[in-house]
Amino acid sequence: MKKIEVYFTLFILFITGCLSVSIAQDSSVSSNGMVATAHPLASRAAIEMLKSGGNAIDAAVAAAFAIGVVEPDGSGLGGGGGMVIYLKERGESYYINYYARASERGSESGYSGSNDAHTAKAICVPGTVAGLTMAHEKFGTLPLSKVLEPAIRYASEGFEIDATLAKLILDNIETVMADEATMNIFCEDGFPLMEGDRIVQKELGQTLSDIAKKGRKGFYEGELAESLVRGISDRGGVLTLNDFSSYEAQFTTPLYGTYRGYDIVTANAPQSGLCLIEALNMLENYDLKNAPHYSESAEILHLIAETERFVYADRTAYLGDPRVADVPVEGLISKEYGTQRFHQINQERLDPPRYRDVEEGDPFPFVKKDLVPVVKEEDLSGEGHTTHLSVIDKEGNCVALTQTLGLFFGSGQTVNGVLLNCAMTNFAYRSKNSINLYKDGKQSRSSILPTIILKEGEPFLIAGSPGAARIIATVIEVVINMLDYEMNVVEANQSPRFFVRDSEDFLYLESGIKPEVRVKLEEMGHTLRVYEGIDLFFGGVQMIYINPEDKLYYGSADRRRGGMAIGY
Amino acid sequence: MRHVTLTFSMIILLAALSFFTAAQPFQLPVLISSAGQSADVKLVKMLASRENLDANTILMATPSDLEGIKTLIIVPGFSSKGLGAAGISQEDEMNRVQELVNAANSKEIPIILMHIGGNARRKGQSDAFNALIANNAKHMIVVAQGNEDNFFTDIATAKNIPLEVVEKIAETGEPLGKLFK
Numbered sequence: 001m002k003k004i005e006v007y008f009t010l011f012i013l014f015i016t017g018c019l020s021v022s023i024a025q026d027s028s029v030s031s032n033g034m035v036a037t038a039h040p041l042a043s044r045a046a047i048e049m050l051k052s053g054g055n056a057i058d059a060a061v062a063a064a065f066a067i068g069v070v071e072p073d074g075s076g077l078g079g080g081g082g083m084v085i086y087l088k089e090r091g092e093s094y095y096i097n098y099y100a101r102a103s104e105r106g107s108e109s110g111y112s113g114s115n116d117a118h119t120a121k122a123i124c125v126p127g128t129v130a131g132l133t134m135a136h137e138k139f140g141t142l143p144l145s146k147v148l149e150p151a152i153r154y155a156s157e158g159f160e161i162d163a164t165l166a167k168l169i170l171d172n173i174e175t176v177m178a179d180e181a182t183m184n185i186f187c188e189d190g191f192p193l194m195e196g197d198r199i200v201q202k203e204l205g206q207t208l209s210d211i212a213k214k215g216r217k218g219f220y221e222g223e224l225a226e227s228l229v230r231g232i233s234d235r236g237g238v239l240t241l242n243d244f245s246s247y248e249a250q251f252t253t254p255l256y257g258t259y260r261g262y263d264i265v266t267a268n269a270p271q272s273g274l275c276l277i278e279a280l281n282m283l284e285n286y287d288l289k290n291a292p293h294y295s296e297s298a299e300i301l302h303l304i305a306e307t308e309r310f311v312y313a314d315r316t317a318y319l320g321d322p323r324v325a326d327v328p329v330e331g332l333i334s335k336e337y338g339t340q341r342f343h344q345i346n347q348e349r350l351d352p353p354r355y356r357d358v359e360e361g362d363p364f365p366f367v368k369k370d371l372v373p374v375v376k377e378e379d380l381s382g383e384g385h386t387t388h389l390s391v392i393d394k395e396g397n398c399v400a401l402t403q404t405l406g407l408f409f410g411s412g413q414t415v416n417g418v419l420l421n422c423a424m425t426n427f428a429y430r431s432k433n434s435i436n437l438y439k440d441g442k443q444s445r446s447s448i449l450p451t452i453i454l455k456e457g458e459p460f461l462i463a464g465s466p467g468a469a470r471i472i473a474t475v476i477e478v479v480i481n482m483l484d485y486e487m488n489v490v491e492a493n494q495s496p497r498f499f500v501r502d503s504e505d506f507l508y509l510e511s512g513i514k515p516e517v518r519v520k521l522e523e524m525g526h527t528l529r530v531y532e533g534i535d536l537f538f539g540g541v542q543m544i545y546i547n548p549e550d551k552l553y554y555g556s557a558d559r560r561r562g563g564m565a566i567g568y
Numbered sequence: 569m570r571h572v573t574l575t576f577s578m579i580i581l582l583a584a585l586s587f588f589t590a591a592q593p594f595q596l597p598v599l600i601s602s603a604g605q606s607a608d609v610k611l612v613k614m615l616a617s618r619e620n621l622d623a624n625t626i627l628m629a630t631p632s633d634l635e636g637i638k639t640l641i642i643v644p645g646f647s648s649k650g651l652g653a654a655g656i657s658q659e660d661e662m663n664r665v666q667e668l669v670n671a672a673n674s675k676e677i678p679i680i681l682m683h684i685g686g687n688a689r690r691k692g693q694s695d696a697f698n699a700l701i702a703n704n705a706k707h708m709i710v711v712a713q714g715n716e717d718n719f720f721t722d723i724a725t726a727k728n729i730p731l732e733v734v735e736k737i738a739e740t741g742e743p744l745g746k747l748f749k
Contacts, residue, residue, distance in 0.1 A: 167688035171649045173607045191737040194686045529657050532693050537648050
């Protein structure tokens with residue numbers, strides 16, 4: 001495999017003539033910098049910053065603002081997210097949690113989980129601008145106005161709708177048509193724009209320009225904040241000026257784990273990095289390196305699927321906003337708990353035989369301080385949509401960033417050109433004892449888990465994915481494809497995926513899983529639902545692999561989505 | 569390319585017009601259903617309303633829903649989101665659509681294909697649904713982007729089915745309305 005990588009590298013270098021020439025495709029090789037995002041224009045925005053002398057943080061922030069314009073279904077100013085930053089020279093990692101937060105008066109909206117997902121009642125306080133400007137202020141080197149230039153340009157001058165966005169507009173036409181301002185962006189004559197048509201977002205361009213001039217305050221204070229509060233209120237939502245002015249992104253430490261000698265640096269609670277660490281701790285008890293790949297072995301796929309199901313059960317039971325609830329993070333990510341959980345898996349057959357009957361484990365004995373146990377509740381979040389981007393610069397600084405609007409096109413409500421989130425959909429409402437129970441001012445749990453993996457202190461892999469709850473399974477599978485099966489970055493990304501969790505009735509598979517494996521899985525008790533080919537349902541991983549031997553950066557954008565990896 | 573498509577479309581349209589001078593127009597009541605569970609069916613419902621076509625819409629229509637129906641409009645195009653929302657597999661959906669088509673044929677209820685999603689509803693998992701409906705249609709209305717490779721033209725030619733190709737989704741309403749006048 002390594003030989004293939006070397007030949008591939010030599011071929012690319014031969015074609016490009018030198019290391020500083022851009023290569024734009026769904027995979028790329030370079031040494032000065034690398035970007036992988038879900039849209040070519042966002043990747044180009046990041047490269048523009050790197051070429052202007054900016055660092056990985058400048059590039060990631062530029063790409064994050066830009067992706068909100070050119071992939072408006074997945075993220076934007078009206079949403080939130082999280083980013084892991086690794087600064088090579090300092091050898092330090094940071095996590096910025098900028099996920100949306102419930103309004104201080106959210107309970108007054110009368111939000112109903114079954115009816116209001118695509119209404120203004122579902123809107124929480126957006127965190128994107130606070131998070132991105134915080135990252136830029138702390139670690140960026142270029143002026144904010146420069147970093148925002150590409151996003152402003154794409155919004156004001158427009159861009160061509162690609163196949164992915166065209167399909168998503170059609171698939172979510174009811175959401176898009178729920179609000180006149182939103183419909184005016186994505187429709188013409190009352191019907192959806194199509195692939196090749198041009199989207200111009202003048203109002204969004206103006207809002208971005210305000211942020212470029214005034215920074216965080218341009219969004220959370222003054223005229224724009226007043227207009228957003230008024231617009232949301234007019235549509236039946238409840239956000240206050242104080243919600244905006246008091247919103248702060250959380251600058252914190254990431255969550256750390258290890259796996260077979262690699263260091264895992266990932267999103268802290270209430271985001272789902274702990275799920276990745278728990279799953280890897282469980283799988284560390286099995287010699288995957290010498291086992292057949294899961295696409296060729298029912299026994300191995302079953303083992304990983306059960307690991308995922310157990311992890312999802314723990315997530316449902318124990319993951320919530322740590323500011324208002326006791327989250328047993330320490331126990332969930334302990335090696336001992338992972339081993340205990342692994343040995344609860346029946347490797348012969350599905351056990352318990354209904355996916356929904358899986359029970360959470362007991363991580364509390366592995367936690368030193370006293371915590372209050374919580375009650376399990378079904379997680380209602382379903383087909384949420386998100387975006388991920390990965391960046392590395394020539395100094396080896398890295399950013400893994402995942403941001404979201406909640407569901408596709410968020411609440412469907414647009415004010416001042418800003419398509420607003422529906423983060424209320426991520427809370428639990430039924431059980432009074434759920435750790436994720438809605439509360440004014442609280443942050444819901446989220447599936448996002450931007451991750452950086454280090455090997456002996458050197459960046460090795462930057463990865464993450466959209467895909468609602470599937471994010472966790474998808475990232476687990478991509479990581480073991482890289483670390484255990486030693487696939488190259490493209491193989492690891494395009495390898496068939498599967499997904500199962502504690503609130504499902506099916507094991508979802510891509511058809512690349514061999515038919516004989518599927519037959520055997522059914523014999524083991526699984527109920528399958530097969531997706532032909534590869535499907536956006538299983539996420540869209542944007543990742544960068546840093547080869548420890550040749551030190552080159554290998555980028556891969558997921559073909560399940562219209563992304564692009566660009567090196568320079 | 570667009571000129572060629574338009575010219576060809578005109579020829580097809582003329583052929584369609586001559587066909588309809590002799591053929592009986594489609595009749596009410598109308599049922600609109602999906603083949604692949606895409607949200608496009610909701611847009612077709614809107615288009616039909618604009619043309620004052622009082623059509624009932626059943627996303628997962630079955631043969632029993634054809635009782636009293638004189639025309640069946642089917643909107644083909646695969647959507648994994650739609651199938652997920654319906655809680656069914658692609659195989660389940662294909663079986664349902666096949667049964668619906670068979671029932672319509674046996675009751676001599678004419679099928680109108682409306683393919684409005686362009687590229688987003690072509691290739692991949694969509695074409696099995698597109699082919700099934702096209703091969704059983706008595707009339708096809710298609711947005712040009714979805715026919716750039718002549719997928720529908722080839723079937724229309726081979727089976728002598730009138731085909732109308734328009735540029736925009738909004739333009740599909742008018743030819744649909746005319747079929748009932």
